[in-house]
Amino acid sequence: MNREHLRTLFTTKSARVNTNRGEEYYRELLNRCRQRLETLKKMPSFTKIDIREVLEDEGISRRDFMKWASAMTAMLMLPSAFTPLVAEAAELMNRLPVIWIELQDCAGNSEALLRSDGPKIDEIVLEIISLEFHETLMAAAGHQAEAQLEEAMEHFHGNYLLFVEGSVPIGAGREWCTIGASGETFEEHLKRVAKGAAAVVAVGTCATFGGVPAAAPNPTGAVGVMDIINDKPIVNIPACPANPANMVGVILHYILTGQIPELDSLLRPKFAFGYRIHDNCERRAHFDAGEFVEEWGDEGAKNNFCLYKMGCKGPMTFNNCSIIRYNESVNWPIGAGHGCIGCSEPDFWDKYAYERPMADANIKMAPGGGVEKSVDEFGLGLLTAAGIGIAIHAAASAIAGKRDDEEGGR
Amino acid sequence: MKGKQYERVERMTLFMRLNHWVVAICMVAAVITGLYIGHPYYQTLISEPAVGKYVMAWNRWIHFYAAIIFDVSSIVIAYLYFFSRFERPVEKLIPTGRNIREFFAVLVNLITLNRVKRFDSSHEDSFHVVYFTIFHLLLLWMLLTGLQLYVHGLAHGQSSIGSWWPALLHFFTDWTIWATGGTLMDVRMSHHATMYYIIVWILFHIYYVVWRTIFWREGDISIVFGGYKFKKVR
Numbered sequence: 001m002n003r004e005h006l007r008t009l010f011t012t013k014s015a016r017v018n019t020n021r022g023e024e025y026y027r028e029l030l031n032r033c034r035q036r037l038e039t040l041k042k043m044p045s046f047t048k049i050d051i052r053e054v055l056e057d058e059g060i061s062r063r064d065f066m067k068w069a070s071a072m073t074a075m076l077m078l079p080s081a082f083t084p085l086v087a088e089a090a091e092l093m094n095r096l097p098v099i100w101i102e103l104q105d106c107a108g109n110s111e112a113l114l115r116s117d118g119p120k121i122d123e124i125v126l127e128i129i130s131l132e133f134h135e136t137l138m139a140a141a142g143h144q145a146e147a148q149l150e151e152a153m154e155h156f157h158g159n160y161l162l163f164v165e166g167s168v169p170i171g172a173g174r175e176w177c178t179i180g181a182s183g184e185t186f187e188e189h190l191k192r193v194a195k196g197a198a199a200v201v202a203v204g205t206c207a208t209f210g211g212v213p214a215a216a217p218n219p220t221g222a223v224g225v226m227d228i229i230n231d232k233p234i235v236n237i238p239a240c241p242a243n244p245a246n247m248v249g250v251i252l253h254y255i256l257t258g259q260i261p262e263l264d265s266l267l268r269p270k271f272a273f274g275y276r277i278h279d280n281c282e283r284r285a286h287f288d289a290g291e292f293v294e295e296w297g298d299e300g301a302k303n304n305f306c307l308y309k310m311g312c313k314g315p316m317t318f319n320n321c322s323i324i325r326y327n328e329s330v331n332w333p334i335g336a337g338h339g340c341i342g343c344s345e346p347d348f349w350d351k352y353a354y355e356r357p358m359a360d361a362n363i364k365m366a367p368g369g370g371v372e373k374s375v376d377e378f379g380l381g382l383l384t385a386a387g388i389g390i391a392i393h394a395a396a397s398a399i400a401g402k403r404d405d406e407e408g409g410r
Numbered sequence: 411m412k413g414k415q416y417e418r419v420e421r422m423t424l425f426m427r428l429n430h431w432v433v434a435i436c437m438v439a440a441v442i443t444g445l446y447i448g449h450p451y452y453q454t455l456i457s458e459p460a461v462g463k464y465v466m467a468w469n470r471w472i473h474f475y476a477a478i479i480f481d482v483s484s485i486v487i488a489y490l491y492f493f494s495r496f497e498r499p500v501e502k503l504i505p506t507g508r509n510i511r512e513f514f515a516v517l518v519n520l521i522t523l524n525r526v527k528r529f530d531s532s533h534e535d536s537f538h539v540v541y542f543t544i545f546h547l548l549l550l551w552m553l554l555t556g557l558q559l560y561v562h563g564l565a566h567g568q569s570s571i572g573s574w575w576p577a578l579l580h581f582f583t584d585w586t587i588w589a590t591g592g593t594l595m596d597v598r599m600s601h602h603a604t605m606y607y608i609i610v611w612i613l614f615h616i617y618y619v620v621w622r623t624i625f626w627r628e629g630d631i632s633i634v635f636g637g638y639k640f641k642k643v644r
């Protein structure tokens with residue numbers, strides 16, 4: 001991995017999630033947000049959809065909506081006084097033009113925000129954003145679609161948020177992926193569309209760190225958006241798929257403050273990726289007790305024991321699924337009985353996603369990755385080699401016998 | 411042995427010997443508990459409620475205590491490398507012609523099974539010092555990677571002794587993420603693999619000291635117990 005960004009890890013940037021910045025700070029922020037919302041209100045909305053009507057149609061009461069807003073406020077690490085502003089910001093979502101492009105991906109993030117058993121407020125809110133362009137969702141196709149993109153880029157130049165889903169192939173396989181009649185490669189496409197964006201939001205692990213397409217041997221030379229774009233503010237929302245709540249969180253934050261949220265050293269918003277799965281996991285007591293699921297469906301699994309021995313990577317994964325969960329807190333992977341596979345971390349497919357602890361995993365040990373060896377096998381091999389070496393030396397010494405200095409040892 | 415006279419040579423002070431055994435005990439404790447943390451290899455289905463047993467937590471407790479004692483001892487040893495009033499190992503590390511000659515002389519002695527011995531074996535030699543320096547570098551690496559793994563759990567930036575501690579840990583160990591390959595998992599793998607290098611190091615260390623004792627006939631093994639070895643005088 002030769003990401004320039006990783007070099008900047010030598011900072012204390014990711015050291016701290018500050019949830020209390022003092023009254024003075026929040027009072028000032030509150031005023032700033034109020035002013036911003038006032039100006040947004042005066043702007044024309046880009047879509048005709050009114051969130052109040054949509055919510056009513058879906059049978060969601062104002063009360064439910066306000067509950068959601070207060071949960072969102074807490075998620076964004078703002079004091080409760082911000083709740084009415086967050087609700088207002090959600091209603092003003094249609095003032096923010098969004099362009100969504102897909103590169104090397106499975107559309108899983110689009111799916112995540114569109115599909116659930118019944119639309120949840122997160123999804124509804126995302127529906128009313130002014131999605132100016134989204135290949136998968138729009139009715140137009142071909143030249144028409146391209147024309148629509150051009151128009152949106154020109155009309156909203158400098159103001160739109162660009163959401164990118166999927167990785168960018170820049171290696172030998174880059175020419176396998178082109179878009180449009182002009183045969184533009186994904187890299188050129190991304191660069192062109194990003195030019196007029198106010199900020200770029202990379203959604204999903206592919207867009208952030210290359211994800212699955214970048215897994216060894218990475219045939220297309222896939223990289224994340226932050227490896228290509230370096231002159232725009234970038235927000236990474238990794239996870240496979242990214243949690244719609246975090247997408248909403250980033251957009252809400254942007255509408256509310258006009259800024260992107262505070263980021264960690266991997267450019268992930270701290271409000272979502274500041275905490276470790278393991279520290280907020282409901283199975284943690286079993287971890288400390290040494291109670292582990294040993295096999296799928298065993299007694300331990302029935303008792304909701306810790307999934308560490310089934311390969312849970314919660315101890316080295318930073319994400320908020322253990323706190324906010326998915327589909328409006330219905331459940332999350334570990335709650336459903338499968339360990340975390342570290343989907344929000346760089347290189348997760350190669351280094352995290354296996355169903356055993358790291359010590360037993362067949363990870364590539366040889367530099368450059370050729371021979372597959374588990375760490376323990378490798379270690380045992382090393383020990384054996386050392387043992388044999390010592391044994392040979394000892395045997396040779398014994399056979400040769402001791403030589404006293406006088407006998408010619410010198 | 412008739413007709414031979416021996417002279418005592420002090421090789422390790424009381425403090426050095428104490429340190430050696432503290433490190434040795436910590437090492438064994440850290441390996442046993444570390445293997446458990448990497449892959450919990452015993453018990454799981456003890457029919458006792460989770461509150462009563464605290465197996466992983468105790469393992470981690472012992473592992474961290476061993477580690478922190480290690481860390482402090484390493485700092486002391488590093489200091490002694492340069493400023494010891496007894497013997498300064500660093501003087502044997504500087505690649506001067508003399509040290510290089512001595513290094514190879516000792517190596518040749520080992521390879522030729524003590525047939526050739528062209529150095530003064532009563533004092534600490536360059537070869538041994540280089541060998542120990544490798545050990546301390548491995549330990550330093552364990553210290554850095556281990557503390558990096560530890561600080562993951564302090565994401566809130568607080569600790570029982572203040573927020574400066576996690577901040578300090580991030581400052582001094584975050585680069586290991588980059589150095590090992592860019593992910594938190596790489597740090598783990600490296601921490602785990604380095605354990606094996608250390609075990610290999612210990613294997614050879616014990617073997618070599620016993621070998622020296624048998625072949626050199628100068629009582630090398632008693633250095634670590636009594637502090638002295640013996641030197642033949644004619």
Ligand code: SF4
Nearest residue numbers: 281284306307312314
């Ligand atoms: S299931 Fe995973 S995240 Fe939860 S306590 Fe166990 S190891 Fe940690």
Ligand code: SF4
Nearest residue numbers: 321333340341342343
């Ligand atoms: S539990 Fe882990 S693998 Fe599952 S969604 Fe959360 S971060 Fe990804």
